[in-house]
Amino acid sequence: MKVAAIALNTFKEAVRDRILYAILVFALVMLAGSTILVTISVGGETKIIKDLGLACMSIFGALIAIFLGIGLVSKEIDKRTVYTIISKPIDRYQFILGKYLGLVLTLLANVGVMALGLIGLAYLGEGISSPRLLLAVLFVFLELMLVTALALLFSTFSSPALSAIFTLCLYVAGHLSADLRLFAARFGGAATKLSAETLYFLLPNLSRLNFKDQTIRSLGTEGGTTALSFSYAIFYIALLVLAAMAIFERRDFK
Amino acid sequence: MFAITIKDLCKEYRVGFLRKRVRVLSDLSLNVGEGEVFGYLGPNGAGKTTTLKLLMDLLRPTSGEVRILGQPAGDVRTKQQVGFLPEQPNFYEYLTGRELLSFYGQLLGLRRSDRRERIATLARELRIDAALDLPLRKYSKGMLQRIGLAQALLNDPKLILLDEPMSGLDPIGRREVRDLLLRLKSEGRTVFFSSHIIPDVEVVCDRVGILVGGRLVARGPLDEMLEARITSIEVTVSRVPPELLEELDHLFMTRPVTKGERLLLTAKDEDALAALLPRLLEHKAVIHAIVPQRESLEEYFIRHVQPRDAL
Numbered sequence: 001m002k003v004a005a006i007a008l009n010t011f012k013e014a015v016r017d018r019i020l021y022a023i024l025v026f027a028l029v030m031l032a033g034s035t036i037l038v039t040i041s042v043g044g045e046t047k048i049i050k051d052l053g054l055a056c057m058s059i060f061g062a063l064i065a066i067f068l069g070i071g072l073v074s075k076e077i078d079k080r081t082v083y084t085i086i087s088k089p090i091d092r093y094q095f096i097l098g099k100y101l102g103l104v105l106t107l108l109a110n111v112g113v114m115a116l117g118l119i120g121l122a123y124l125g126e127g128i129s130s131p132r133l134l135l136a137v138l139f140v141f142l143e144l145m146l147v148t149a150l151a152l153l154f155s156t157f158s159s160p161a162l163s164a165i166f167t168l169c170l171y172v173a174g175h176l177s178a179d180l181r182l183f184a185a186r187f188g189g190a191a192t193k194l195s196a197e198t199l200y201f202l203l204p205n206l207s208r209l210n211f212k213d214q215t216i217r218s219l220g221t222e223g224g225t226t227a228l229s230f231s232y233a234i235f236y237i238a239l240l241v242l243a244a245m246a247i248f249e250r251r252d253f254k
Numbered sequence: 255m256f257a258i259t260i261k262d263l264c265k266e267y268r269v270g271f272l273r274k275r276v277r278v279l280s281d282l283s284l285n286v287g288e289g290e291v292f293g294y295l296g297p298n299g300a301g302k303t304t305t306l307k308l309l310m311d312l313l314r315p316t317s318g319e320v321r322i323l324g325q326p327a328g329d330v331r332t333k334q335q336v337g338f339l340p341e342q343p344n345f346y347e348y349l350t351g352r353e354l355l356s357f358y359g360q361l362l363g364l365r366r367s368d369r370r371e372r373i374a375t376l377a378r379e380l381r382i383d384a385a386l387d388l389p390l391r392k393y394s395k396g397m398l399q400r401i402g403l404a405q406a407l408l409n410d411p412k413l414i415l416l417d418e419p420m421s422g423l424d425p426i427g428r429r430e431v432r433d434l435l436l437r438l439k440s441e442g443r444t445v446f447f448s449s450h451i452i453p454d455v456e457v458v459c460d461r462v463g464i465l466v467g468g469r470l471v472a473r474g475p476l477d478e479m480l481e482a483r484i485t486s487i488e489v490t491v492s493r494v495p496p497e498l499l500e501e502l503d504h505l506f507m508t509r510p511v512t513k514g515e516r517l518l519l520t521a522k523d524e525d526a527l528a529a530l531l532p533r534l535l536e537h538k539a540v541i542h543a544i545v546p547q548r549e550s551l552e553e554y555f556i557r558h559v560q561p562r563d564a565l
Contacts, residue, residue: 005360009346016348080344084405087310087338088361089330253312254267 002090003098010072010102015109019067024110027060031117038125046125053118054136054212057111061144062171064110065103069151070163072099073244077253086253093245096152100241103148111141135226136211142233143209147171149240150204156247173199174206204236255324257413257444258286258309263318265304265468278304279468282318286446286461288412291439293455293476294448296465297559302448303341305465306417309446310338323413334362337406341417341448343398347391351382351401354390358405376404381430395422403434414438416447420454432458452552462551464558471558476551483549487521490542491534498537505530516542 014020034052041048073096076082085095115137122133150170154163177200184196208229263282266275279301286292296302307313308320311328320327323335345354352373359369377383380400385393393401399422406414419435420428428451435458438445449455455462456476463473472479486507492515499510499517505526511518521527527544534541549557 002361002363005357009349009357013346013348080340080342081346083307083310083312083340084338084343084345084358084402085361086312087333087336087340088358089333089363090361091330250314252267252314253307 003094003101006095006098007101007105010099011105014068014103014106017068020064023060023064024113027056027114028117030056031121035121046122049121049125050133051212053121054140057114058140058143061107061111061140062147065107065144065147066151066164066167068103068106069148070155070160070167072103072152073155073248074160082253092249096245096248100149100152104145107144107148111137111144139209139211139229143206146204146233146237149237153240153244156244170203174204177203177205178207209233255288256285257288257323258446259321260284261319263308263320264316265308265313266316277468282470284463284470284473286444288444289442290461291435291445291459293459293462294446294465295450295455295462295555300465301468302465303417306415306448309415334409335412337409337411337414339402339406339416339419342422343402345390345401348389350389351386354401355404355408358408362409372408376407380404396424396427399423413444418449419447420449420451428454452555456551464555466559479554480548480551484546485549486547487527488545488547489519489521489530490516491519492516492540492542494534494539495537498533502530502533
């Protein structure tokens with residue numbers, strides 16, 4: 001109940017943030033704008049809508065996760081609101097968990113709105129979409145949960161500006177790590193290979209959570225791969241949130 | 255059992271790029287008994303807020319021990335019985351007073367009906383009921399302090415820790431907080447509060463501690479601390495021949511002051527008084543009052559703080 005109270009309060013705070021609406025409106029406008037592209041393309045109209053729609057969801061969702069996530073903890077410390085909360089009978093980890101879940105709830109609402117927009121547009125194009133679209137949306141959401149966890153982790157020990165830079169870098173690197181590994185395996189020397197391998201295993205492998213292509217091209221996805229990707233995301237998120245808790249547990253509030 | 259036990263407490267911060275160590279508290283040892291009102295005094299930067307944060311587990315000690323109601327600071331179950339008001343409290347300004355208190359009530363694990371009842375009672379007592387449904391961003395500083403006090407008392411705590419509860423309040427607000435502290439004292443609760451408004455401390459506290467530069471330089475029951483030092487003795491007299499005054503001039507601390515027909519003489523100390531009284535009686539002067547002047551807490555405070563500040 002205590003975690004739920006903090007989560008709900010975080011959600012309340014987030015939905016008052018103007019940045020959230022600015023990003024959401026922009027995403028919806030982009031989504032609607034994709035229909036213009038349909039008129040100038042040859043064949044596969046709804047594919048373009050889905051392609052752009054899922055990309056919008058991923059990128060704008062990540063922006064929301066980063067912009068709201070970076071202040072999640074540091075703002076509470078700067079504004080001293082954390083003092084009266086930690087002095088209540090709660091554990092510090094409950095605070096972190098509540099903050100995280102609050103932002104995840106915000107993202108869920110946003111992804112929900114964007115997904116409804118996307119499904120609506122796709123419906124106009126080709127009727128009811130296949131459930132594969134929902135699978136892709138689920139993995140976009142998992143990716144955003146992971147980005148939020150990254151922002152939360154940085155937010156426990158650094159300023160919002162630095163947290164934004166770190167999270168953004170990891171978001172981009174996370175999308176490229178698999179390509180980097182492939183590139184190093186083909187062309188690199190032993191040292192390059194080793195460093196690319198290390199990075200590949202350390203960085204969040206966000207391309208693993210990308211089911212957009214399979215959805216758009218109507219390619220089949222193996223149940224095993226999906227389950228593995230799902231477990232990977234959950235494991236990585238848990239690891240990040242636990243790290244954030246561990247850092248917050250030891251922190252002094254000066 | 256003590257409500258607060260602090261033993262050999264040290265706190266160092268690391269500051270700057272080179273992470274230089276700065277010691278904020280040194281070997282602080284202090285016990286506060288149950289039902290006691292303890293005033294924690296000190297100039298700015300003495301380490302008062304640091305001590306309170308260590309008591310609330312917002313900071314972790316570099317060394318030493320802090321216990322609250324017999325348990326280590328930060329123990330979740332113990333926090334259920336503790337109320338805390340930080341210095342210049344800040345709250346979620348988008349919430350209304352009622353929403354904020356309800357949120358804290360949830361963190362305290364209070365049931366909905368209990369929360370509602372408790373909030374209504376506290377709002378009435380602290381005179382914030384009219385503003386309870388306004389967002390906190392519209393609250394004045396004094397109102398924020400009141401809502402801060404309300405959240406500290408929400409769980410009906412046994413131990414209350416207040417960091418500068420009177421700062422930022424107007425004279426009426428200060429008076430109200432003082433009355434509130436007296437009431438909490440009469441209810442048998444333990445109150446530990448820091449302040450630099452000395453007259454208020456003087457009225458409310460059983461014991462005080464004076465912290466300077468991270469060290470406790472004085473502590474004890476207020477009466478003992480102040481009674482120990484008589485600074486002068488005022489004698490109100492009339493019908494004193496002027497030549498006698500000149501003769502006894504060396505016994506006075508300041509020049510005699512005329513108050514209508516009476517004269518106010520200030521004897522330097524008890525020895526001076528012993529020399530003064532027989533001479534006055536010999537000359538048939540009328541003695542109206544003899545009042546020993548004790549050191550005020552403010553003078554005591556300044557006497558303890560100044561020598562170190564001068565270094």
